[in-house]
Amino acid sequence: MADAWLTTLITDTPQQGFELAIALSRRGVKYTQPDAEVLHKLRPEYSTSSHELTAASQVIAINFQTVAAANNYWRK
Amino acid sequence: MADAWLTTLITDTPQQGFELAIALSRRGVKYTQPDAEVLHKLRPEYSTSSHELTAASQVIAINFQTVAAANNYWRK
Amino acid sequence: MADAWLTTLITDTPQQGFELAIALSRRGVKYTQPDAEVLHKLRPEYSTSSHELTAASQVIAINFQTVAAANNYWRK
Amino acid sequence: MADAWLTTLITDTPQQGFELAIALSRRGVKYTQPDAEVLHKLRPEYSTSSHELTAASQVIAINFQTVAAANNYWRK
Amino acid sequence: MADAWLTTLITDTPQQGFELAIALSRRGVKYTQPDAEVLHKLRPEYSTSSHELTAASQVIAINFQTVAAANNYWRK
Amino acid sequence: MADAWLTTLITDTPQQGFELAIALSRRGVKYTQPDAEVLHKLRPEYSTSSHELTAASQVIAINFQTVAAANNYWRK
Numbered sequence: 001m002a003d004a005w006l007t008t009l010i011t012d013t014p015q016q017g018f019e020l021a022i023a024l025s026r027r028g029v030k031y032t033q034p035d036a037e038v039l040h041k042l043r044p045e046y047s048t049s050s051h052e053l054t055a056a057s058q059v060i061a062i063n064f065q066t067v068a069a070a071n072n073y074w075r076k
Numbered sequence: 077m078a079d080a081w082l083t084t085l086i087t088d089t090p091q092q093g094f095e096l097a098i099a100l101s102r103r104g105v106k107y108t109q110p111d112a113e114v115l116h117k118l119r120p121e122y123s124t125s126s127h128e129l130t131a132a133s134q135v136i137a138i139n140f141q142t143v144a145a146a147n148n149y150w151r152k
Numbered sequence: 153m154a155d156a157w158l159t160t161l162i163t164d165t166p167q168q169g170f171e172l173a174i175a176l177s178r179r180g181v182k183y184t185q186p187d188a189e190v191l192h193k194l195r196p197e198y199s200t201s202s203h204e205l206t207a208a209s210q211v212i213a214i215n216f217q218t219v220a221a222a223n224n225y226w227r228k
Numbered sequence: 229m230a231d232a233w234l235t236t237l238i239t240d241t242p243q244q245g246f247e248l249a250i251a252l253s254r255r256g257v258k259y260t261q262p263d264a265e266v267l268h269k270l271r272p273e274y275s276t277s278s279h280e281l282t283a284a285s286q287v288i289a290i291n292f293q294t295v296a297a298a299n300n301y302w303r304k
Numbered sequence: 305m306a307d308a309w310l311t312t313l314i315t316d317t318p319q320q321g322f323e324l325a326i327a328l329s330r331r332g333v334k335y336t337q338p339d340a341e342v343l344h345k346l347r348p349e350y351s352t353s354s355h356e357l358t359a360a361s362q363v364i365a366i367n368f369q370t371v372a373a374a375n376n377y378w379r380k
Numbered sequence: 381m382a383d384a385w386l387t388t389l390i391t392d393t394p395q396q397g398f399e400l401a402i403a404l405s406r407r408g409v410k411y412t413q414p415d416a417e418v419l420h421k422l423r424p425e426y427s428t429s430s431h432e433l434t435a436a437s438q439v440i441a442i443n444f445q446t447v448a449a450a451n452n453y454w455r456k
Contacts (some may be wrong), residue, residue, distance in 0.1 A: 005319060007149060014078060014083065023136065029361045031323075032361065039357075046134050046355050047114070047352075050121050054105065054122070057135050058134065059358060066368060066377075068142050070377035088159045090159065123184060123190070127203075132209045134210065137180060141217065150160065150161060150222075166234045167235070170234055174259050199266070205270070207251055209254075213287050213290040215292060220294050220297075240387060241433065242386045243386040250411050253402065276413070278425050278429075279435070281433045283435070284412045285412070289443045292404070297449070301449065301450035313448065313453050328398070331398065332438075333437045335402050336426075337427045337428070342421030342428060349418070356431060359434045361442050366441040367435065370441070370448050373449070
């Protein structure tokens with residue numbers, strides 16, 4: 001992946017930070033399975049399984065810990 | 077999701093922080109599966125499985141770590 | 153849940169902190185499945201499965217990280 | 229559990245800290261399933277499953293994070 | 305493994321840090337199963353399973369926490 | 381286990397720290413199942429399963445967080 005997709009962990013708001021955490025979680029999947037077509041075929045499988053949805057939410061939570069710490073928790 | 081649902085991680089009490097952690101956990105699911113009807117159908121599946129309930133509690137625990145740190149653990 | 157069940161993360165001893173971590177783990181389950189009768193029926197299922205018991209212990213460990221940090225690890 | 233089993237997280241050595249992490253992991257199980265006989269019967273099940281052994285090692289790793297931080301990583 | 309493959313956790317950019325987190329995740333697998341041929345045979349299995357891809361993304365997220373902290377989150 | 385196998389978390393390099401994290405992960409298994417023969421029999425099971433290999437890599441990642449923090453991330 002030659003393109004620059006992650007230049008900073010700093011975001012303006014916690015919500016943008018949460019969305020960055022989602023992007024990081026998806027990148028972790030894409031680095032492991034770069035074939036977009038394969039990923040597309042898997043989507044119905046995991047997006048209709050409560051087990052997989054909870055697992056996805058967990059990865060987001062872990063990445064959000066990182067992003068939130070980077071932003072000093074957006075304290076004012 | 078255009079609406080602003082997360083403007084701060086700061087809460088008045090630890091209990092509100094725990095409830096924010098629950099909201100974050102659910103958002104992680106909703107971003108992955110935005111279709112409310114699909115989520116509604118999955119509810120009986122995970123809410124009556126001890127395995128899924130423990131997994132849900134784990135995601136909440138991870139998000140609570142973030143919220144608690146943001147609030148400096150509500151120390152006085 | 154209108155009642156105040158979590159007013160502080162501070163405890164006198166590490167053991168009370170561990171018990172608070174257990175309480176947090178159970179609350180995470182109860183918020184997801186508030187029906188006490190359903191939870192009661194699930195109890196035999198998870199409390200006799202080594203897999204579920206290890207998973208429960210893991211959620212407690214994650215919550216104990218939070219409580220221990222809040223208490224500055226009860227260092228004297 | 230009325231007895232005092234956890235009065236401090238401080239240990240002399242990292243190895244004692246690791247053993248405390250094991251004790252915390254087991255306590256998490258015992259609080260969830262207090263019946264020693266049931267636990268005894270489950271032992272062959274999880275101690276001969278690589279999946280369960282890895283899961284047990286993970287809970288120990290999480291608790292060791294807490295104990296190690298409490299001891300300031302036993303730095304001299 | 306006699307070669308030096310990890311001499312620093314410091315990277316220039318968050319993206320390089322994320323890629324280091326991926327490398328650490330793969331090393332964790334390789335240390336457990338050093339046989340490249342076996343690993344090669346397993347690749348179709350995990351790279352086409354949403355469950356395994358989410359699990360892989362989770363390990364990356366955990367290692368990224370470490371790398372990001374090491375780099376003080378690439379704050380300027 | 382009467383022998384002293386863990387006297388410090390400090391290592392010279394990040395790579396040695398990663399290898400210590402692997403050692404800690406294996407110790408967590410050995411404390412739970414001390415019988416070397418049983419562990420030996422389980423080896424083919426987990427070392428040829430992508431699910432178990434990812435799980436093993438995750439425990440290493442968690443222990444590496446601890447070791448890296450102990451070493452202040454080997455910053456110079």
